[in-house]
Amino acid sequence: MDAQAREILRRSRRPTPIWKTVGALAYGILLTGLIVFVISDELWEKLRIPLTLDPDMGRVRWARVDTEAVEEISVHERTGVITVNSEELLETFEPSRGFVVLTWVAALLLIVGVGAGLGAAVLKLGYFADGAKVATLIFFTIFGLTMVVPFLWMISMALRSLHEVRLSEFEWIPWPLRWTNFYEAVYLGAVENAPRIDRDIHGTIGYIFAYLAEMLRGQNFLRFYINSFFISSYVTVGLITTSSLAAYSFARLEFPGRDKLFLAYLATMMIPGSVLSIPVFVLMCRIGWVDSYRAIIIPAMFSAYGTFLLRQFFMTLPGELEDSAKIDGCSLFGIFLRITLPLSKPAVATLTIFTFMGQWRNFMWPLIILNDPRKMPLPVGLQFFAAGAAPDPTVLMAATMMMIIPVIIVFIMGQRYFVEGIQLGAIKG
Amino acid sequence: MPPGDSSEDTTIREIEKRQARRSLSGAVIRERFAGYAFIAPNLLGFLAFVSIPIVFSFYFAFTEYRVLTPPEWVGLRNFNEILWFHYEDVPVRDEVVLADGSIDEEVRVREVIADDGTVTEEVVTERRLRPNDPDFWYYLYNTIFLMMGLPIGIVISLGMALIMNQKIRGITFWRTVFFLPSVTAGVAVFLLWSNIYAVERGLLNQFLNATLGYLGAFPEDTADWPRWIHSARLSKPSLILMGLWIGAGGFNMILYLAALQGVDPQLYEAAMIDGANAWQKFRNITWPLITPTTFFIVVMGVIGGFQGGFQQAYVMTEGGPEGSTTTLSYYIFNNAFAWFNMGKAAAIAWFLFLIVFVITVLNWKYGGKKVNY
Known part of the structure; x- marks a missing residue:
């Protein structure tokens, strides 16, 4: 216990590493930038690659390069996507100043972040002290690169034009960076999905709100995020509530049939999910819940595993505190709420993380039960986009990146809890 | 039992019973009520979405059920169809x-x-x-084939954990980096890897072309390049490779790291005095002491492996080419939700449960003995 306290103290004294701060800042700015660009049409119009085109061709949303097209420049009637088919012509499209600035800011942040991280590693952490450590460091670097390179490639792909994908020589840093891929990905590659708000009627602030409101109604990535977030949150809150109540009952209260019931809970934990999905799907058909949020949220709220995990943790808590509270006249619910739950923070935190993460990446059940793209959570939405609209690989990688980056940020911020949670979950489970 | 004692015993028991009955009216009744009340929300949901559906699922396995018409009892026909021979x-x-x-x-x-x-x-x-159903056996073979990643992954995870279990600063940073793939796992990573495995523009072939191709060991014509998930021969190894990338630095390594940190350092000191070399120390101290973790990882890996493979097959290959990446869980999904053959799907699902159950029981019975302490 003493060593643990010292460890906590040591951890709290240590300042946040530079690479963490700079990295978080860089990603924060990038994300804010992305959000601003997506919302602000006007800003976007200024930043887009300037094209001199016949005004009759309509409003230009994004430009694409396609070397296999027949005409030199063509505009898709329905989507408004401009296709350019000549490399000489393409070279005349200079990236606008906004693009260049954005690119340089991103590059600068990346360089500063990586540099600070490496500097900190060399200066502060005392690597290169002896041979074995250098060997370990080299090994870690190679292994770490294997883990990171696919992600870097994803970012590189997400920022290039289709024209550059088809170039025979692969370049890691495409130029100019094709930020429009993200714009296209947000609206699932179809310009009809972008809101059309009349700026003159709403005014600037009203315009932003109207734009957001329209986005929340339509089919786009923001909607997928919101769906995922709310589904995961509801499931987590519901599951923690029902599981902790049941776990307390199993661990502390005496009633006939308790142990048999607990055994029944345990027995169902081995049943594969596919055994369950068939009858539950039939049930959902019968009660008319197909294609609704309820069908995803409510069945997921009752977990035998969660009950089991919390029950095992509650059993390890000392009973004296509860006994003294009982003597003082505290109700059973009061004991549960004021003593047992606060004492079980680690277990509850673990279960929260795993439930939320599990729902965030839940794929099969929403895929079975949902038809309406506007109700889809992120994984199913991404798959819907990838399989349905046959997007360019660059746009698809932009969409993939938008799904992965937030997870990575949350993980970096809370990785200690993840690791401790895994260990706790394995020991108890 | 001496007969003299029995009368005394009965009276004591009588008194105890009476006391119990009296206290039943007070705190015990309240506690019983509270016990049921606390469980009620979970139990209702558990009944509605877990236990009663399990019964129905078992019933469906013996019926012909195509959702639109009511289930029709066919006895063992579904099992005969998937498991039997003619x-x-x-x-x-x-x-x-x-x-x-x-x-x-x-x-x-x-x-x-x-x-x-x-x-x-x-x-x-x-x-x-x-x-009767050759597909079923092929998909079972696929499922088992894909589990070959498990032992390889265990070796890599244990190796990484052994290297990480040193007094090195900045270990949190490395742990975070190694963990990135498993924390992002899911549709996004599968889409990323299906692009990495793309034949001409994919990262893997581009990389091989740049390195092996420079040495002249990689075909120049793109038509001869390996087709990874697009060829029936390489699709399963490709998925295993991807699984290793996702899982090698993830959960298993963290579990091993925790287990290694729990090994008493005095044991190593004693071994060092006895003149043991690194391999002897690992073989005789580390490995026996982390057996429970290995056992846990193997059990969970086998259970997960038999039920797994749906998502990657659905997102990356649609089960192909030529069904070479279809696993049992994907076959169940197709039977149930693409062809609406609920009866057969339920039968396969219960067969899957049987496999998992038998393996788990065997594991606990025979593997459990090898676990030290």
Whole structure:
């Protein structure tokens, strides 16, 4: 216990590493930038690659390069996507100043972040002290690169034009960076999905709100995020509530049939999910819940595993505190709420993380039960986009990146809890 | 039991019973009520979405059920269809060497002279034992094949954990980096990897072309490049490779790291005094002491492996090419939700449960003995 306290103290004294701060800042700015660009049409119009085109061709949303097209420049009637088919012509499209600035800011942040991280590693952490450590460091670097390179490639792909994908020589840093891929990905590659708000009627602030409101109604990535977030949150809150109540009952209260019931809970934990999905799907058909949020949220709220995990943790808590509270006249619910739950923070935190993460990446059940793209959570939405609209690989990688980056940020911020949670979950489970 | 004691015993028991009955009216009743009340929300949901559906699922396995019409009892037909074999008359094929030296197959025929003297050719057949549903066995084979990643992953995870279990600063940073793939796992990573495995523009072939191609060991023509998940031969190894990338630095490594940190350092000191080398220390101290973790990882890996493979197959390959990446869980999904053959799907699902159950029980019974302490 003493060593643990010292460890906590040591951890709290240590300042946040530079690479963490700079990295978080860089990603924060990038994300804010992305959000601003997506919302602000006007800003976007200024930043887009300037094209001199016949005004009759309509409003230009994004430009694409396609070397296999027949005409030199063509505009898709329905989507408004401009296709350019000549490399000489393409070279005349200079990236606008906004693009260049954005690119340089991103590059600068990346360089500063990586540099600070490496500097900190060399200066502060005392690597290169002896041979074995250098060997370990080299090994870690190679292994770490294997883990990171696919992600870097994803970012590189997400920022290039289709024209550059088809170039025979692969370049890691495409130029100019094709930020429009993200714009296209947000609206699932179809310009009809972008809101059309009349700026003159709403005014600037009203315009932003109207734009957001329209986005929340339509089919786009923001909607997928919101769906995922709310589904995961509801499931987590519901599951923690029902599981902790049941776990307390199993661990502390005496009633006939308790142990048999607990055994029944345990027995169902081995049943594969596919055994369950068939009858539950039939049930959902019968009660008319197909294609609704309820069908995803409510069945997921009752977990035998969660009950089991919390029950095992509650059993390890000392009973004296509860006994003294009982003597003082505290109700059973009061004991549960004021003593047992606060004492079980680690277990509850673990279960929260795993439930939320599990729902965030839940794929099969929403895929079975949902038809309406506007109700889809992120994984199913991404798959819907990838399989349905046959997007360019660059746009698809932009969409993939938008799904992965937030997870990575949350993980970096809370990785200690993840690791401790895994260990706790394995020991108890 | 001496007869003299019994009267005394009964009176004591009587008193206890009476006391119990009296206290039943007070705190015990309240506690019982609270016990049921606390469980009620979870139990209701558990009944509605877990236990009663399990019963129905078991019932569906013995029915022909196509959702639109009510289930119809067919007994063991679904199990017969997936698990059993039948005899079939199969044409005998002979290998024939053609004029250009290549080998072809030809159906063997025999001449039959009928009663009226006419000669007809008849295909020679032989009786062969054939599975009723060959697909099922192929998909079972796929599922087991894909689990080959488990032992490889265990070796890599343990190796990484052993290297990480040193006094090195900045270990949190490395742990975070190694953990990134498993924390992002899911549709996004599968989409990323299906682009990495893309034949011409994919990262892997581009990388191989830049390195091996420089040495002249990689075909120049893109038509000869390995097709990874797009070829029936390489698709499963490709998925295993991807699984290793996702899982090697993830959960298993963290579990091993925790187990290694729990090993008493005095044991190593004692071994060092005895003059043990690094391998002996690992073989005789580390490995026995982390056996419970290995056991846990293997059990969970096998259970997960038999039920897994749906998502990657659905997102990356749609089960193909030629069904080479379809696993049992994908087959169940297709039967249930693509072809609406709920009865057969339930039968396969219960067979899957049986496999997992038997393996787990065997593991606990025989593997459990090897676990030290």
